[in-house]
Each structure stands twice: as C-alpha cells, then as structure tokens.
C-alpha cells in the first residue's frame with residue numbers, strides 16, 4: 001500500500017430497496033487510545049464534516065463480554081442527547097472494525113488540561129463542575145448511571161464546553177430503586193460501595209466520582225491516589241484522604257468535597273443539593289464557559305475579579321492544621337507592599353502555622369486600588385504580590401522561609417523550554433512551555449505558531465509615532481497567508497519539527513508534544529520579544545514580562561517584574577519561586593550572583609539602546625551572533641546551529657556544549673567568572689527604544705548589589 005495515500009474507510013449502507021450506497025471517510029489524525037478503542041479524526045468525503053471515530057477491532061471482540069459491552073455502550077450512548085454529552089453520530093462496521101462516529105472534541109480532555117495546568121482555579125472548577133452536574137442530572141433523570149466519570153472522559157469542544165463521553169461502563173436501571181452489582185470503574189474514582197459490592201450501587205457512584213473530580217482539579221491529584229491499586233482501594237474503603245497543606249482551598253470547596261466523599265452513599269448530597277451548596281453560591285457569578293487561553297494559562301486576577309469581586313473564603317488550612325486560622329495581619333493589612341503570611345511560632349516541622357486569610361488580601365487589594373494585584377494564583381494558592389513578612393527574630397526566619405517554600409508560589413506560566421540558535425543564517429527558534437513554537441528572525445520580525453499548528457502570529461516593528469516603534473501583530477491561518485511570508489513560514493515549520501523532534505528525557509509536559517495539539521487560543525500567545533547571548537548565558541525577554549536567563553551551567557533565573565517573583569532553578573534542576581526581596585535576603589549566593597548577572601545584562605541592553613541605538617548589535621547585522629566567546633554560537637558563516645533546553649525540564653542539551661565544563665566551573669565556584677560589564681549579542685532590533693515598560697525588570701533588580 002502506498003503510505004502517502006490517505007486511508008479511506010468505506011461505509012456500506014444498504015437501502016430499503018436493496019441498493020448499496022457507499023459513504024467514504026478519510027482517516028485522519030490519531031486522537032488517542034483507550035482500553036479497547038483507537039480514536040481518529042474521520043472526514044466525511046461528501047460533506048467534509050470531521051468527526052471523531054472510535055475504531056474497535058473486531059478481533060478484540062471475541063469474548064462475548066467485550067461484544068456485550070460495546071453493544072451496551074452504543075445502545076446507551078446513542079439514546080442520549082444533551083449539550084454536555086458527546087454527541088453520538090452513528091456507527092457502522094466493515095470486515096475488520098466497528099466504527100463509532102462521535103462529535104469531535106478539539107480540546108482534549110480535562111486530563112490533559114490538568115497535566116498542562118497542574119491545578120485549576122476554583123472559579124474554573126465551579127464552571128466545569130456545573131456542566132458536569134448538568135450532564136449527570138440529565139443522565140440520572142433517564143435512569144442512566146455513567147459509572148466511569150473521570151477527567152479522561154470529560155472532553156472539551158472548541159467552544160470550551162464540557163462533553164461527557166465514553167459510555168463503556170454506563171448502565172440503565174430498569175427502575176429507580178434498582179441496585180447494580182458489577183464491579184467497574186477506574187481505580188482513583190471508584191466509589192467505596194462499588195468495591196464493597198454486596199449491597200449494590202446506584203446513582204451515588206457518579207456523585208462520588210464528581211467529588212473526586214472537584215478535589216483533583218483543585219488540588220492537582222486525586223484524593224486516594226497511590227502507586228498501587230490495592231492501596232488505593234484500601235484508602236477508598238477507609239476514606240483516607242487529606243487536603244495537602246501546600247494548596248489553599250476555599251472553605252466552600254473543602255466542605256463540599258468532604259460532604260461528597262462520604263463512605264455511606266445515602267449520606268452524600270444529591271445533585272440539586274450540590275448545586276445549592278455554598279461552593280457554587282458564594283456571592284460571585286460563574287462563567288458559562290471559559291476562554292481557550294485557559295487551556296494553557298491560568299486566569300488572570302482581573303478575570304477572576306470580574307466574577308468573584310469579593311474573592312473566595314479561605315479561613316482554614318488542611319486537615320491536621322488548626323481549623324480556624326485568624327488573620328495575623330495588622331488592622332490595615334496593607335503596609336507598603338507587605339502583607340500576607342506570617343508565622344506564629346512555627347515549629348520545626350512547620351505544622352503550627354497561621355496564615356492570614358488570602359481573601360482579606362484580595363479584598364484589601366481591590367478596595368485600595370489594586371495594590372495587590374494577585375494574591376491568589378490560579379490554584380488559589382497565595383502567590384504573586386503576596387509578600388511574606390520579614391521575620392522578627394532569627395529563629396522566625398527559618399520557619400518563614402519554610403512557609404514560603406511550602407506555599408509553593410507559582411513561577412511563570414510560560415517560558416522558553418528549548419531553543420535553537422540559527423542566527424548565523426535565519427534567527428532563533430524556540431519552543432515554549434505551552435508548546436507554541438516561535439522564531440525571532442534576524443530582521444527582528446517574529447513569528448509564533450499556536451500549539452495546534454493552524455494559526456500563526458506575525459510581528460513586525462512599525463512606527464506608531466515619530467519616536468516610537470511597536471510590535472504590530474497580524475494573525476494568519478497556515479492555509480491562508482500573504483505570499484511574502486512563505487519563506488518565514490517554511491522556516492518556522494523547520495524549526496518546529498526540529499525542536500519537537502529533538503526531545504531528550506521525557507518530562508511531564510513533553511508528552512504533550514506527541515499528543516493532539518491545542519487549539520488556537522483567543523489571546524495572542526506569549527512570544528520572545530528580545531533575546532541576547534552573552535559569555536555565560538542566554539537571555540530571553542518574553543511578551544508576558546518574564547525575563548529568563550539560562551546559564552551555561554544549567555541554572556536558570558526567571559524574573560517576573562510584575563509580581564516581583566523570582567524562580568531559580570539550581571544545577572540539580574531543583575526549582576524554587578520566591579519574592580525578589582526574599583531572594584536577595586537569602587543565603588543562596590549562587591542565586592544572588594545570577595540575579596546580579598541578570599541585572600548586568602539588562603543594564604547593558606538598556607545602555608546600548610539609550611546611548612546609541614546603532615551600537616546595539618542586531619541579529620540581522622551580525623549573522624555570527626557571537627560576542628561573548630565561550631557561549632558563542634557555533635558557525636557564523638557555516639550555518640551551524642545550536643540547540644538548548646531549559647534545565648527545569650531536565651533536558652539541557654548542547655546549547656553551550658563546547659564550553660560547558662569551563663563555564664560550569666566558573667559559575668559553580670566562588671568566583672563566578674562573570675564579567676563586570678556584560679557584552680553579548682542580541683536579538684532585539686537595533687532601532688528599538690527600550691521604553692519605560694522595558695525598564696521594569698531592571699528597576700525591580702535595583703536592590704541587587
């Protein structure tokens with residue numbers, strides 16, 4: 001068979017008069033694999049409509065039980081019609097397979113979403129949970145129990161609507177009081193009465209799974225998860241789970257989860273009681289759907305405030321901690337730029353802590369003109385502008401620092417994960433942590449393609465006034481864009497396949513690369529605005545205001561000038577995010593040295609621009625792009641390129657391979673070997689005036705000595 005030819009699957013339809021009609025589908029992209037089915041995009045050759053096709057090999061249906069399961073899935077799924085249930089289109093078979101055609105959900109499942117995002121904001125959880133409840137209400141009212149409710153079966157379509165799929169374990173009761181006895185489900189989500197088996201189970205198993213889902217989305221991992229199924233089942237039976245200390249969860253969410261995850265199914269709230277619960281009724285409004293950008297990035301504080309002007313109510317910490325944790329802040333919680341977390345005689349185990357309620361900070365912030373822009377991050381954890389009070393005594397210091405770590409301040413949501421420096425010919429290609437690929441061309445234009453590979457954004461610097469130039473963006477589709485961009489688009493695609501193929505050790509986010517890509521987001525994506533190489537490092541300035549410096553010894557600094565947070569990745573790849581002033585006060589000389597170096601690079605960039613724009617070496621005028629020496633790009637005229645990867649992924653490659661050991665020694669020792677004045681090459685345009693907003697990273701580093 002010719003591998004280049006598309007695979008066509010034929011459906012033979014026998015009409016009432018015996019005539020055979022053939023409907024053709026072109027088999028497209030592989031969408032995923034389940035326990036017994038593979039899923040592909042199928043395009044109807046006549047209507048051009050694209051659907052998801054679950055392909056089940058007939059060879060796998062030899063056991064009557066498997067056949068029965070498939071028949072039951074088809075029977076139940078085709079009978080349900082609801083906005084939040086994956087639409088069943090139809091099914092057919094040929095000699096080898098059974099094909100189930102379903103509504104295509106472009107945005108994968110909540111499983112992939114959580115893998116990308118780690119945890120969701122409670123507002124997002126409210127929004128998704130209400131849609132799931134709506135689907136469950138419909139199913140239960142039709143006496144259908146889904147029995148396999150889990151993140152992987154909750155899909156998102158292109159409108160970001162939840163679609164419940166996979167009816168492989170669903171069952172329809174003959175009458176309401178009927179109990180089912182089949183032990184089925186997915187370990188992490190299975191209700192205790194299913195495991196127990198004797199008394200049978202009913203609709204309450206879906207409620208239990210809903211509780212597991214809400215917990216998982218907020219906390220980031222399922223409540224009963226362990227490394228082996230037996231232990232998981234034992235924990236489910238004994239109802240052993242806890243709310244981890246490092247994630248702050250609202251009182252409403254905690255209460256709802258606790259009420260749902262109750263061993264006795266009769267004691268669980270029903271769907272109406274869940275909707276009426278405080279978690280969904282805490283004074284704000286809940287969006288019907290969420291923007292696509294939330295697939296990769298958390299909602300902004302501004303977005304949250306739109307729906308939750310008064311914030312969530314956070315008064316207590318995890319199980320095992322004092323139930324009521326009073327605010328320890330002064331009457332006016334805002335003093336300068338400090339408020340937030342204080343220790344109250346923290347023990348060495350750090351268990352006896354008190355936190356000011358996060359909500360207080362949010363309210364104070366909004367009341368006082370938004371001094372604290374984001375006290376809650378997308379996970380509801382204290383973060384961003386939340387400052388940690390200075391310790392009052394040396395003994396407090398230890399516990400304060402531990403709290404900072406435990407609070408797990410989140411670093412930037414998007415950063416450069418890998419890059420390839422081919423500025424000897426074309427420019428710098430890079431792969432971001434959200435899987436978007438971009439190129440900073442030598443002529444200072446930039447291009448970035450959405451992870452789905454359909455939409456791309458092209459940035460050109462244009463004069464917006466006599467003295468000011470700005471990046472002006474155009475959005476195009478890969479199938480329709482101006483001819484003069486053809487070369488750049490081709491280069492982008494080369495960079496993209498190079499960066500995606502150059503994977504080393506898999507990392508949690510790497511596996512996303514091999515999966516279905518994200519859809520085009522509604523907001524323009526993050527891109528590299530400037531970059532620069534120096535003797536010891538490469539620096540990227542991202543459009544999300546992050547300055548990222550990757551050092552040759554695999555350490556990394558990520559500076560968020562808006563929130564004044566620094567993320568430091570040490571040589572072992574360990575990552576820590578902390579407020580800048582704490583970073584400076586810390587005893588971590590390695591980190592402070594690198595902050596100083598970052599400051600020097602920024603100063604250098606700024607001086608170059610302010611003094612004489614033409615002095616600034618540009619990517620276009622310096623094809624070799626090497627100034628620093630050790631860290632210089634291989635090549636120049638020979639067009640060789642170098643590839644690098646972010647150390648946080650544990651995949652540093654050979655960005656600076658030739659001189660790595662030398663640099664490593666220099667950085668690791670007492671003498672950093674860093675130059676006093678930084679010279680480097682840059683990918684910013686020569687005539688760019690680094691306007692005031694660009695001063696911010698430098699301004700926040702003012703205190704660095």
Ligand SMILES: Nc1ncnc2c1ncn2[C@@H]1O[C@H](COP(=O)(O)OP(=O)(O)OP(=O)(O)O)[C@@H](O)[C@H]1O
Pocket residue numbers: 031032033034035036037038039052054086102103104105106108152155165166168
């Ligand atoms: N409607 C859809 N739109 C897009 N992708 C889908 C759709 N349905 C399924 N998929 C993809 O196909 C994969 C396999 O589908 P599914 O989970 O339904 O198969 P299965 O064999 O029934 O799985 P399970 O082992 O959970 O019973 C899913 O993980 C998902 O990635």
